[in-house]
Structure formats: structure tokens, C-alpha cells
Amino acid sequence: xxxxxxxxxxxxxxxxxxxxxxxxLAVDAxxxxxxxxxxxxxxxxxxCGKSTTLRMIAGHEAVSDGTIVxxxxxxxxxxxxxxxxxxxxxxxxxxxxxxxxxxxSFGLKMRGIAQGPRHAKAKELLDLVDMVELADRRxxxxxxxxxxxxxxxxxxxxEPQVLLLDEPLSALDPFLRLRVRAELxxxxxxxGITFIHVTHSQDEAMALSDQIVVMNAGKIEQAGxxxxxxxAPGTAFVARFIGxxxxxxxxxxxxxxxxxxxxxxxxxxxxxxxxxxxxxxQGTTVAVSVETEDAQELTVLVAEDQFFEVPLNHNEQVGLxxxxxxxxxxxx
Ligand code: ADP
Ligand code: MG
Numbered sequence: 194x195x196x197x198x199x200x201x202x203x204x205x206x207x208x209x210x211x212x213x214x215x216x217x218l219a220v221d222a223x224x225x226x227x228x229x230x231x232x233x234x235x236x237x238x239x240x241c242g243k244s245t246t247l248r249m250i251a252g253h254e255a256v257s258d259g260t261i262v263x264x265x266x267x268x269x270x271x272x273x274x275x276x277x278x279x280x281x282x283x284x285x286x287x288x289x290x291x292x293x294x295x296x297x298s299f300g301l302k303m304r305g306i307a308q309g310p311r312h313a314k315a316k317e318l319l320d321l322v323d324m325v326e327l328a329d330r331r332x333x334x335x336x337x338x339x340x341x342x343x344x345x346x347x348x349x350x351x352e353p354q355v356l357l358l359d360e361p362l363s364a365l366d367p368f369l370r371l372r373v374r375a376e377l378x379x380x381x382x383x384x385g386i387t388f389i390h391v392t393h394s395q396d397e398a399m400a401l402s403d404q405i406v407v408m409n410a411g412k413i414e415q416a417g418x419x420x421x422x423x424x425a426p427g428t429a430f431v432a433r434f435i436g437x438x439x440x441x442x443x444x445x446x447x448x449x450x451x452x453x454x455x456x457x458x459x460x461x462x463x464x465x466x467x468x469x470x471x472x473x474x475q476g477t478t479v480a481v482s483v484e485t486e487d488a489q490e491l492t493v494l495v496a497e498d499q500f501f502e503v504p505l506n507h508n509e510q511v512g513l514x515x516x517x518x519x520x521x522x523x524x525x
Pocket of ligand 2: 243244245
């Protein structure tokens with residue numbers, strides 16, 4: 194908007210950021226830099242501190258310790274509207290009695306901007322989410338997906354440098370989820386601002402992120418590009434959580450290996466003997482679960498064609514092999 198200062202690329206930095214609720218340590222002194230204009234997913238199981246982290250960045254939750262720095266300025270104690278961040282809530286939290294366009298321009302109205310320019314701005318934002326045609330409807334006249342787009346447009350009205358999204362796709366059915374996911378990615382490209390998206394879905398994080406931040410029990414377990422995290426999980430937790438990996442205890446330590454990098458074949462000359470415990474057809478691949486003699490369970494993804502060349506059977510004795518470079522030693 195005309196009266197806004199011009200923005201420059203800005204990194205968001207968390208320094209020893211901590212949140213305590215009584216005896217619960219929800220966020221445990223995390224340090225992280227979110228590069229300006231990146232799409233970052235905070236990924237982790239329920240209760241690991243993702244939403245608390247996001248709410249502290251937004252200013253909806255007080256910081257117990259540590260600081261939040263955006264573009265060189267500390268914002269940790271500023272009110273939400275003065276941080277350069279905006280949050281889209283999981284519940285969308287639209288005003289039921291206001292039309293779509295008035296929902297989107299509500300914040301502008303609060304800032305004393307006249308109806309003409311604020312509706313013009315709201316139309317621009319509604320155009321971005323493909324909702325101009327429904328500008329006069331009320332939220333209860335919209336589908337879940339449409340309400341979500343309005344909530345997105347409303348969050349954008351303050352022209353944030355950082356958009357915060359807490360499980361933005363979780364209320365959508367699977368078909369719509371994929372569509373809106375692609376729209377989020379497009380929106381991120383067009384706006385060029387930083388998106389921080391909280392999710393417990395590995396697929397979502399992989400599909401969207403420039404950077405994945407895996408959280409566990411209030412701490413950052415690992416951060417990196419989706420490919421780096423997928424190909425070199427640093428801990429057993431990350432390997433298990435990211436999926437399509439096996440965690441394997443060998444005589445000299447604990448390792449991870451991608452499920453598609455283990456071969457199932459004859460027992461002779463194999464690295465590890467095992468028994469087939471389950472076979473699941475998945476279309477492009479067949480997931481073969483096996484159990485080793487020391488009761489470790491692994492899943493091997495075999496390409497469909499390859500599986501049906503020499504089909505395996507339940508309870509069959511097999512041998513597992515792999516290339517040494519596909520084993521990754523894990524930290525604890
Ligand atoms: P996530 O979003 O990863 O599921 P949260 O950030 O919501 O996790 O929660 C992290 C931890 O903090 C959990 O143990 C949760 O029970 C606790 N917690 C979250 N909000 C509150 C609150 N308002 N009061 C007390 N404990 C809370
Ligand atoms: Mg949450």
C-alpha cells in the first residue's frame with residue numbers, strides 16, 4: 194500500500210526462543226534462521242511445540258525467554274499488528290456477519306483507510322486467491338476451501354513480511370487439500386514473502402518447503418532442504434518421522450536406509466537374512482515388510498514390475514542387501 198514503507202528481503206531469526214507453561218517446556222531454547230522469501234514447514238508430531246513457536250512469532254503468545262528478530266529488529270515484545278507478520282488460523286476465524294470483502298478489508302478499516310481504497314485493495318487480494326466473484330457473500334455461504342482463501346486474503350491485507358500458517362490444509366478433504374497446496378505454492382511465488390507453515394504431514398512438508406524444520410519435544414531435531422532431510426536424516430526420530438526409511442541396528446551402531454534402497458533377494462550372499470511378514474500392493478511400488486532374525490522390522494519398497502518378475506510370498510526366507518553408501522549413521 195502507498196503509505197507503507199518499502200520492504201527489503203528480511204530474514205527471521207529465533208534466538209534461544211523458549212516457552213514454558215508452568216512445568217511444561219513447550220519450546221526449549223530453539224535457534225533458527227528462516228531465510229527471507231523462503232517457504233519453511235515446521236514439521237513434527239502433535240504436541241512438539243509447532244503452534245506455540247508460530248504463536249510466539251505472531252505475538253499471540255508471550256515469549257518466556259529468548260528473542261525474535263525480523264530484518265535486524267527485535268520484535269519479541271511488539272503487539273501482533275506491529276511485527277510485520279500475519280497469521281492464518283486453522284479455524285479461519287472469519288467474522289460471520291461481514292461479507293467476504295469486508296472481512297478482507299477489516300484490518301484496513303481499523304487503520305482508518307476509507308472504503309474506496311480499502312475495497313480496491315481487498316479486491317486485489319481476492320483476485321490473488323480467485324475469490325473476486327464471491328466478494329459479497331457471507332462466510333456461511335462459502336465452502337470450507339473458499340473460507341480458507343478468504344482467510345488467506347485477509348491475512349495478506351496487512352502486507353506482512355512473514356505469513357504464518359497453522360495447519361492450513363487440515364480442515365480440507367484430501368482432493369481439495371492437494372489443490373490448495375498447489376495454490377499456496379503459487380501464492381508464495383507471486384508474493385515473494387516468507388511463509389512459515391506448521392504441519393504434521395510429511396507429504397505436505399516435502400511438497401511445499403524450501404526448508405523443513407523437524408521438531409520433537411520442544412526442540413529442533415533437524416533442519417534442511419526436503420532432499421537433504423530425506424536423504425540424510427540425522428536421528429532415528431527424523432528417519433522414522435519422515436517416512437519411507439528403515440532404522441537398522443547393526444553390530445557397529447544405528448543406521449538409517451531408504452526403503453527403496455534395500456534389495457530383497459535370495460538368502461545366499463545377502464547381508465542380512467529375514468522373513469517376509471507382509472506384502473502390500475501400492476501401485477507403482479509394492480511394500481514388502483520383513484523381520485530379521487534379531488526381530489528388527491524393515492519395509493522394502495520394490496518397483497511394481499520388478500516385484501512381479503519374481504513375486505515373494507508371506508513367510509518366505511529372503512536375504513537383504515544394500516550398497517554401503519546408502520547407509521547413514523544416526524546420531525541418538
Ligand atoms: P503442536 O502444535 O506441535 O501440536 P503445541 O505447540 O500446541 O504443539 O503444544 C506444545 C506443548 O505445549 C504441548 O505439551 C501442549 O500441551 C502445551 N501447551 C500448548 N498450549 C498450552 C497452554 N495454553 N497451556 C498449557 N500448555 C500448553
Ligand atoms: Mg498445533
